[in-house]
Amino acid sequence: MELFDNLALGFSTAFTLTNLFYCLIGTILGTAVGVLPGLGPLATIAMLLPATFALPPVTALIMLSGIYYGAQYGGSTTAILVNLPGESSSIVTALDGYAMARNGEAGKALATAALGSFFAGCAATLLLALFAPPLAVVALTFGPAEYFSLMVLGLVASVVLANGSVLKAVGMIVLGLLLGLIGLDVNSGIPRFTFGMPQLYDGVNFVVVAMGVFGLGEIIHNLEQGAARSIISRKIGELMPTRADLKRIVAPVLRGTFLGSALGILPGGGAMLASFAAYALEKKVSPNRAQFGKGAIEGVAAPEAANNAGAQTSFVPMLTLGIPSNPVMALMVGAMVIQGIQPGPAVLTEQPTLFWGIVASMWIGNVFLVLLNLPLIGLWARMIMVPYHYLFPTILVFCAIGVFSLSNSTFDIVLMVGFGFFGYLCAKLGMEPAPMLLGFIIGPMMEEYLRRALLLSRSDPMVFLQRPISAAMLAIAALLLVLVLLPSLQKKRAEAFQE
Amino acid sequence: MNSKAPGRIAGSKDLWSGLIFIAFGLLAMALARGYAMGHAGRMGPGYFPTALGGVLACIGLVLIVQAVLSSGEVITGFAxxxxxxxxxxxxxxxxxxxxxxxxxxxxxxxxxxxxxxxxxxxxxxxxxxxxxxxxxxxxxxxxxxxxxxxxxxxxxx
Amino acid sequence: MHRIIKVVALAAILATPAKAAETIKLLVPFAAGGPTDLFARIIAPDLGKELGGTVIVENRGGAGGTIGTAAATREKADGRTLLLTTSALVLSAGTMASVPYDAQRDVEPVYLLGEVQTMIAVRPSLGVNDLKGLVEKAKGTKLNYGSTGSGGTMHLGAELFAKSAKVAMEQIAYRGAAPALTDLIAGSVDLVNADVPILRQYVKDGRLKGLVIFDTKRSALLPEIPSATEAGMPDLMLTNWYGVLMPKGASTAQKQKIADAIAKVVKQPQIAAKLADNGLENPQDTAAFKARLDADFARWLPWLKANGIRAE
Structure with missing residues (x-):
């Protein structure tokens, strides 16, 4: 079979000593920058790019991809341990992961994240190997109308994230949408909500908001509790999931992998929604849905699987069409060009060693990541036994350096402090920040796609219903909305009857 | 319902959340007045923010009504x-x-x-x-x- | 715990470099990962060697390059701060209401790394085979073009064509060139004007149709596409330059020293090949760069004003 020939070629490429070495370096580095909040894979890859000029193209790309998916992996560690999501994809992991850590199940949460990611990474890599070219075509069927409907679906799903009042969650989403609009309007070039500050022209960086609201806000909230929270958790608990736990996460991981793989293929921001979508889905279908937000293991397994699967399949449009789906992929395209390779459909036929070598290395990289991270779990889990009064200044240092390094600007830190204050206020008022961050990510894309779709359809709103994929997604969104609102309406009625 | 002293409303989480939402909503609408509105088929830069600001203010209003009607949680002291x-x-x-x-x-x-x-x-x-x-x-x-x-x-x- | 802290402290003190002989900051006013950043990182290591120090690339992205450029203008002209920027220096001066520096005075040109040609490409399903065909088509129906927003070169290139052909087109703005190209390939947008290197592959494999190079000569990357002069619309001229500048006030000798060092670096065969692969050609010395800058300001500032292209 051709696939086996191809995979054999890939593995024979990836299994050379040099390539294995650089794959390992890439995954270690990726994990490290993923763990450190603020410093993302983009900056790391940009910094390391010159160092890869001297390497053969396959080796260079193997290392750079390792950094990318390694960072997705490392991001979950800080999210679980100290509630700091350094990447948009780890926001939802923090919801139940941090709750698990506080229950003394940090080790189990980390292991679940690692195993879920590993499975998803392997499955998505196989998918990549089997169907990359046909999947690429799917990416092109998504126009502005489809993306807008996808964003609507994502927005409705984000209501599900809330644990408390649905109304407040919707308010936070809308507030997030508004925050996302800060900056130059793409269509008109007019700055909006910038108060004349050019530093805001490109909008507020996600990391600034997350570090402020989650990092600083949470620290103040914890300090306020004083001695009651002198450490995050007093016990380490079991490090590995039990057989019963594994049984619980099989279905969520499978669903997460599927959702993540599908969304990762879409270049227009699909991968960003992967972990949210997986979490929302689990919270609706899981038999343990009541536990979500309080440390449900499914709430860690599903989004982590989705996130990693999405990270792998987001290579599809880049490798097969030459279309980068995010800034990191754009940088990879640049790296390929420097190496004298033009990304596009020709890569598959003209550079089979490169294509299959990268695919095979992804699988090897996932093995490395699991081997690397499982032994570290004990160490990480012990970290939260460190007394909180030593831990919180450390977290502050990493937040501050991470945010400063985004664009070497004091302004970002001041902004983070502002969001920190707001985050504290939210914690006091029972306003959940996670839906706000999702709104913040979706907001600008949603407006952009909406306006673009209407421009291209010459102002015909029917375009969203005439295109089948778009219409289907809107229908699902409507259904989901009913499902979300029903329980709270019923509760209201129950309350009314009681009185 | 009848156990609510006025102080309870003043310290209600819902009330203050509502006020914050209204403040941000109105701010967004006020700032968006400076941007071209356009219309639904051809939105200007002011259309989306105005709509969102309006929605946010409405949500805030509902929250306040809720706070007045039912006894919600009360804010504890600030550190x-x-x-x-x-x-x-x-x-x-x-x-x-x-x-x-x-x-x-x-x-x-x-x-x-x-x-x-x-x-x-x-x-x-x-x-x-x-x-x-x-x-x-x-x-x-x-x-x-x-x-x-x-x-x-x-x-x- | 305490012992670990002591060991780490000692290690850090040992690892802290003594005040470096010469650290030169190469400011890039765009985010890491873009083409400008890429060029900076290609030349930085060898430039450090030539100048007898280390060159550190510092990204200060934001507001179309104006934030990083403003940061550069606040530094001393002692040769320890260099700015690597693009045509955006000229365009932002013409399209933004307030730029916190004088683009024509507060920075001075040192060396032009090279220029990248731009071209028009259309979706094949549009059924247009040459520039003449496009003009006719655009007169019949209102075409859409993809851009990276008002004041970007993709916007200017397309509007340059529209004004020259006396047609009206609809701008569809995107965040970055990649999503615009995706929609062009998928067929929802009709055409773009963009840098030749980013369009090259799609034109080669037939997913896009290249019509005209916005220059007097053809492109080495796509030699079969006619130049604007050949295609009979000689005012379609738009190339993007990438150049190194300094805060104002440096002596001629100082600028000369740095220009010589950069010239040596970009002419190394390996580096020259990498730059050429990214479509960067025709490096120029200080005087030629200065002339190019002056010509750009003289051409674009009135043009932007006359055509009402202004981003508040």
């Missing part, structure tokens, strides 16, 4: 001193990191924010400050070569 220490320490880091350099700024951040903890002990926190400064210089400057000086121009470097 202003701790909040101020953490926030000021972080802000100061941003202001000094380029001038003083990464190492002294990190130490400052640790020492000032440390004051927010009841367990603050000078010597232990000094040790933590030195350790973290060294660690961040090693990680961020030596290994990751971020363009920040370890000791900055204000110290004569």
């Amino acid at each position: 202003w001193r701790k909040a101020a220490l953490v926030l000021v320490a972080s802000g100061l880091f941003g202001v000094t990191v380029e001038g003083l350099g990464l190492a002294p700024s990190t130490a400052l951040l640790v020492m000032i924010s440390g004051l927010a903890s009841e367990q603050f002990r000078l010597w232990r926190f000094l040790a933590l400050a030195v350790g973290l400064s060294a660690f961040s210089v090693l990680t961020f400057i030596t290994l990751l070569s971020l363009p920040i000086p370890a000791f900055g121009p204000w110290l004569g470097f």
Whole structure:
């Protein structure tokens, strides 16, 4: 079979000593920058790019991809341990992961994240190997109308994230949408909500908001509790999931992998929604849905699987069409060009060693990541036994350096402090920040796609219903909305009857 | 319902959440007046923010009505001193990191924010400050070569 | 715990570099990962060697390059701060209401790394085979073009064509060139004007149709596409330059020294090949760069004003 020939070629490429070495370096580095909040894979890859000029193209790309998916992996560690999501994809992991850590199940949460990611990474890599070219075509069927409907679906799903009042969650989403609009309007070039500050022209960086609201806000909230929270958790608990736990996460991981793989293929921001979508889905279908937000293991397994699967399949449009789906992929395209390779459909036929070598290395990289991270779990889990009064200044240092390094600007830190204050206020008022961050990510894309779709359809709103994929997604969104609102309406009625 | 004293409403979480939403919603609508509105088929830059601001203000209004009608949770006291220490320490880091350099700024951040903890002990926190400064210089400057000086121009470097 | 802290502290003190002989900051006013950043990182290591120090690339992205450029203008002209920027220096001066520096005075040209040609490409399903065909088509129906927003070169290139052909087109703005190209390939947008290197592959494999190079000569990357002069619309001229500048006030000798060092670096065969692969050609010395800058300001500032292209 051709696939086996191809995979054999890939593995024979990836299994050379040099390539294995650089794959390992890439995954270690990726994990490290993923763990450190603020410093993302983009900056790391940009910094390391010159160092890869001297390497053969396959080796260079193997290392750079390792950094990318390694960072997705490392991001979950800080999210679980100290509630700091350094990447948009780890926001939802923090919801139940941090709750698990506080229950003394940090080790189990980390292991679940690692195993879920590993499975998803392997499955998505196989998918990549089997169907990359046909999947690429799917990416092109998504126009502005489809993306807008996808964003609507994502927005409705984000209501599900809330644990408390649905109304407040919707308010936070809308507030997030508004925050996302800060900056130059793409269509008109007019700055909006910038108060004349050019530093805001490109909008507020996600990391600034997350570090402020989650990092600083949470620290103040914890300090306020004083001695009651002198450490995050007093016990380490079991490090590995039990057989019963594994049984619980099989279905969520499978669903997460599927959702993540599908969304990762879409270049227009699909991968960003992967972990949210997986979490929302689990919270609706899981038999343990009541536990979500309080440390449900499914709430860690599903989004982590989705996130990693999405990270792998987001290579599809880049490798097969030459279309980068995010800034990191754009940088990879640049790296390929420097190496004298033009990304596009020709890569598959003209550079089979490169294509299959990268695919095979992804699988090897996932093995490395699991081997690397499982032994570290004990160490990480012990970290939260460190007394909180030593831990919180450390977290502050990493937040501050991470945010400063985004664009070497004091302004970002001041902004983070502002969001920190707001985050504290939210914690006091029972306003959940996670839906706000999702709104913040979706907001600008949603407006952009909406306006673009209407421009291209010459102002015909029917375009969203005439295109089948778009219409289907809107229908699902409507259904989901009913499902979300029903329980709270019923509760209201129950309350009314009681009185 | 009948057990609600006026003080309960004034301290209600829902009430204040509602007020915050209304404030942001109105602010968004007010600022968006400066941007072209367009119309539904051809939206200008002001259309989306105005609509969102309106929705947010409405949500805020409903929250307030809820707060008045039913007894919700009440806000507990604020830890202003701790909040101020953490926030000021972080802000100061941003202001000094380029001038003083990464190492002294990190130490400052640790020492000032440390004051927010009841367990603050000078010597232990000094040790933590030195350790973290060294660690961040090693990680961020030596290994990751971020363009920040370890000791900055204000110290004569 | 304490012992660990002591060991780490000691290690850090040992690892802290003594005040470097010469650290030169190469400011890039765009985010890491873009083409400008890429060029900076290609030349930085060898430039450091030539100048007898280390060159550190510092990204200060934001507001169309104006934030990073403003940061550069606040530095001393002692040769320890260099700015690597693009044609955006000229365009932002013409399209933004307030730029916190004088683009024509506060920075001075040192060396032009090279220029990248731009071209018009259309979706094949449009059924247009040459520039003449496009003009006719655009007169019949209102075409859409993709851009990276008002004041970007993709916007200017397309509007340059529209004004020259006396047609009206609809701008569809995107965040970055990649999503615009995706929609062009998928067929929802009709055409773009963009840098030749980013369009090259799609034109080669037939997913896009290249019509005209916005220059007097053809492109080495796509030699079969006619130049604007050949295609009979000689005012379609738009190339993007990438150049190194300094804060104002440096002596001629100082600029000369740095220009010589950069010239040596970009002419090394390996580096020259990498730059050429990214479509960067025709490096120029200080005087030629200065002339090019002056010509750009003289051409674009009135043109932007006359055509009402202004981003508040």
